[in-house]
Amino acid sequence: MTAYVIRRVLHAIPLLLGILTILFFLVHLAPGDPTAIYFNPDVDPEAIELMRENLGLDQPLHVQYFKWMTSFLKGDFGYSFGLHRPVIDVIKDSFKNTAVLSLAAIVVIFVIGVLVGIVSAMRQYSFTDNVLTFLAFFFYSMPSFWFGLMLLLIFSYKLGLFPASLAASLDYESFSWSGKIANRLHHLALPALTLGLGGAAGVARYTRGSLLEVIRQDYIRTARSKGLSERTVIFKHALRNALITVVTLFGLYLPFLFSGAVLVETIFSWPGMGRVIVTAIFQRDYPLIMANTFVFAGAVVLGNLLADIIYCFVDPRIRYD
Amino acid sequence: MASGSAMTIEGSARSRTSPAFVLIPGLRDLVTGRRPLGLFTLAVLILLLSVLVFSADEMAEGLGSGDVGIWVATVTLFGSLAFLWGREIRAFVRPTPVVVKHEQVSPWSITIQQFKKNRMALIGLSCMILLYLVTLLAPFIAPFDPTEQDLAGRRHLGPSLEHPMGTDKFGRDVFSRVVYGARISLTIGFVAVGISVTLGSLLGAVAGYVGGKTDNVIMRLVDMLLSFPRLVLVLAVVALFTPSIFLLVAVLGATGWMGTSRIVRGQVLALREQEFVQAVKALGLKDRRILLRHVLPNTLAPIIVAATLGIGNTILLEAGLSFLGLGVQPPTPSWGNIINDGREALLNAWWIATFPGLAIVLTVVSFNLLGDGLRDALDPRLRD
Numbered sequence: 001m002t003a004y005v006i007r008r009v010l011h012a013i014p015l016l017l018g019i020l021t022i023l024f025f026l027v028h029l030a031p032g033d034p035t036a037i038y039f040n041p042d043v044d045p046e047a048i049e050l051m052r053e054n055l056g057l058d059q060p061l062h063v064q065y066f067k068w069m070t071s072f073l074k075g076d077f078g079y080s081f082g083l084h085r086p087v088i089d090v091i092k093d094s095f096k097n098t099a100v101l102s103l104a105a106i107v108v109i110f111v112i113g114v115l116v117g118i119v120s121a122m123r124q125y126s127f128t129d130n131v132l133t134f135l136a137f138f139f140y141s142m143p144s145f146w147f148g149l150m151l152l153l154i155f156s157y158k159l160g161l162f163p164a165s166l167a168a169s170l171d172y173e174s175f176s177w178s179g180k181i182a183n184r185l186h187h188l189a190l191p192a193l194t195l196g197l198g199g200a201a202g203v204a205r206y207t208r209g210s211l212l213e214v215i216r217q218d219y220i221r222t223a224r225s226k227g228l229s230e231r232t233v234i235f236k237h238a239l240r241n242a243l244i245t246v247v248t249l250f251g252l253y254l255p256f257l258f259s260g261a262v263l264v265e266t267i268f269s270w271p272g273m274g275r276v277i278v279t280a281i282f283q284r285d286y287p288l289i290m291a292n293t294f295v296f297a298g299a300v301v302l303g304n305l306l307a308d309i310i311y312c313f314v315d316p317r318i319r320y321d
Numbered sequence: 322m323a324s325g326s327a328m329t330i331e332g333s334a335r336s337r338t339s340p341a342f343v344l345i346p347g348l349r350d351l352v353t354g355r356r357p358l359g360l361f362t363l364a365v366l367i368l369l370l371s372v373l374v375f376s377a378d379e380m381a382e383g384l385g386s387g388d389v390g391i392w393v394a395t396v397t398l399f400g401s402l403a404f405l406w407g408r409e410i411r412a413f414v415r416p417t418p419v420v421v422k423h424e425q426v427s428p429w430s431i432t433i434q435q436f437k438k439n440r441m442a443l444i445g446l447s448c449m450i451l452l453y454l455v456t457l458l459a460p461f462i463a464p465f466d467p468t469e470q471d472l473a474g475r476r477h478l479g480p481s482l483e484h485p486m487g488t489d490k491f492g493r494d495v496f497s498r499v500v501y502g503a504r505i506s507l508t509i510g511f512v513a514v515g516i517s518v519t520l521g522s523l524l525g526a527v528a529g530y531v532g533g534k535t536d537n538v539i540m541r542l543v544d545m546l547l548s549f550p551r552l553v554l555v556l557a558v559v560a561l562f563t564p565s566i567f568l569l570v571a572v573l574g575a576t577g578w579m580g581t582s583r584i585v586r587g588q589v590l591a592l593r594e595q596e597f598v599q600a601v602k603a604l605g606l607k608d609r610r611i612l613l614r615h616v617l618p619n620t621l622a623p624i625i626v627a628a629t630l631g632i633g634n635t636i637l638l639e640a641g642l643s644f645l646g647l648g649v650q651p652p653t654p655s656w657g658n659i660i661n662d663g664r665e666a667l668l669n670a671w672w673i674a675t676f677p678g679l680a681i682v683l684t685v686v687s688f689n690l691l692g693d694g695l696r697d698a699l700d701p702r703l704r705d
Contacts, residue, residue: 015541015544015545018542018545019548022545022546026561027561029561137690140689141637141682141685141686142681142682142685143644143678143682145660146674149663149664149674149678150678153667157667254550255547258550259550259553259638259641260552262550262641262645263645266645277557278556280560281556281559286560289557289560292553293553293554296550297549300548300550
């Protein structure tokens with residue numbers, strides 16, 4: 001198994017290099033170069049020439065390519081024109097917030113999804129099952145940003161139950177530590193729900209199917225016939241086996257989760273990477289856009305790696321050689 | 322059981338020739354026990370006829386001035402009506418033989434049989450047909466011009482009979498904007514998925530059939546592109562160019578092919594080893610002909626499913642992009658940018674953001690229902 005893990009890690013490295021290469025060609029595919037936004041009669045052509053030189057744009061493509069690769073791998077993402085800060089600092093601040101939001105959404109996805117899936121499977125074809133299946137279909141097909149706006153309208157603007165923006169209150173520093181946690185959770189609730197419910201619907205459908213398949217197996221009949229309570233049969237025998245395949249969804253959902261995060265962060269003014277990238281696009285801040293895209297893609301690669309390793313732990317039947 | 326159903330078919334065969342049914346399409350289906358189809362046909366008929374009655378003036382005016390939208394809508398209107406009546410007339414003139422033709426089983430007829438049993442999938446299909454009709458008939462269905470402003474008279478009016486979905490901050494009718502937005506969103510979804518499915522099938526087929534280095538290169542590229550969250554990748558590309566609908570379609574098409582190519586590659590790998598491929602190879606056909614004529618058609622089933630589900634996804638993605646202001650640019654209405662307009666006025670004009678969102682949900686739900694139904698119908702393992 002160790003060999004498998006090592007091989008998976010080694011497999012991820014060329015993937016990351018490839019992602020960087022794609023990004024490099026993307027920037028160079030675009031018409032003009034990053035200095036194009038400064039093209040206006042008031043700017044001295046010599047100043048632009050100087051800028052191109054500073055950015056290394058006057059060098060041959062392969063030199064630029066290797067410079068770009070080495071600096072990215074060293075964690076030097078360049079300088080943000082829009083925010084006048086090194087890109088790495090911007091990302092350090094925003095990455096934390098996106099990670100918190102994504103983790104909370106993952107909890108929503110798997111806790112709600114699995115619970116709903118169990119209830120659905122236990123009462124297959126009942127009224128409850130039909131209602132839950134219908135709801136799952138509805139949430140699965142819903143644009144997260146629209147759902148977020150509706151939650152915002154009802155729970156924040158009309159009822160005033162939850163804050164409408166930011167990851168913590170402005171007077172956050174004045175709270176005690178328990179108050180701080182409560183305040184954070186309070187801010188987290190709506191965005192995490194918005195981001196997670198679509199995925200939860202998918203997990204619910206998947207868990208239902210997987211559980212229904214497992215329940216038909218012989219060992220479940222054995223467990224029932226030796227007189228175990230239904231609860232033990234479901235939670236100890238059926239669920240554990242049903243969840244093995246559900247784990248694979250973790251890696252599958254990550255890209256969707258991050259795509260959703262871009263929209264959800266914009267709606268709830270959540271100071272994460274998604275919001276940074278949207279602002280950066282409006283300011284044509286290329287270094288920031290590319291670095292953010294790379295971090296997102298890198299997170300997906302690492303997440304997939306993690307999912308594979310978890311899968312290999314939860315299902316020892318599978319041998320990887 | 323079997324004799325019972327034969328009885329109903331026999332009994333209805335006599336009434337099927339009744340001239341009364343020719344007058345009202347759908348009635349025949351209602352009477353002969355095909356109630357869902359009958360009700361749906363009647364609903365479409367009522368929609369088409371009311372459009373015809375209420376927009377006769379508009380039609381005459383638009384046809385005179387050579388407005389392309391009006392021409393398309395008029396052709397659609399009369400085409401659909403002709404189709405509905407044509408069906409009835411054909412049934413009247415040449416009634417289907419009473420003898421039920423059994424055992425004419427091709428894979429496609431089994432699929433159709435399976436699909437017809439799936440009520441949810443049929444609902445999805447009906448919604449989809451209605452949506453595309455609305456899209457094509459947009460100029461007649463929308464009561465106002467979607468970009469016509471009235472800043473003084475009707476800013477932020479709530480839903481009413483005149484404005485079923487209210488008006489926005491420029492006094493534009495939200496219902497009309499949603500109807501025209503359907504046109505943009507559905508077209509973009511359809512064309513972008515067309516591009517990505519074609520690209521994905523070809524690359525996947527080549528990777529699977531040629532194998533070796535080509536396969537490795539293509540599949541590694543797929544791995545890399547799949548590592549990007551799709552919205553982030555699309556944003557990064559869109560940011561480099563000036564936004565336009567063509568760019569949007571191209572980028573959505575170019576970033577959506579990876580899933581299809583994985584599926585097709587898997588299928589082709591399995592098909593490559595089968596006898597019929599060996600046979601055509603022995604006949605001396607060229608690789609290109611084998612691939613396009615003999616191998617690819619056999620992978621059609623999963624491609625159709627991927628395309629149907631892909632349209633729903635692409636519509637969601639386009640809506641998200643337009644919501645961020647990076648997709649379809651105002652004043653052209655798309656569901657995403659109408660929601661973006663509504664976001665600013667969420668508290669005092671909830672209707673602007675709510676209705677286009679419901680339109681998206683309805684559309685994506687119907688495509689997903691249809692896609693699920695097709696998958697169940699096309700997969701022999703799921704048949705009962």
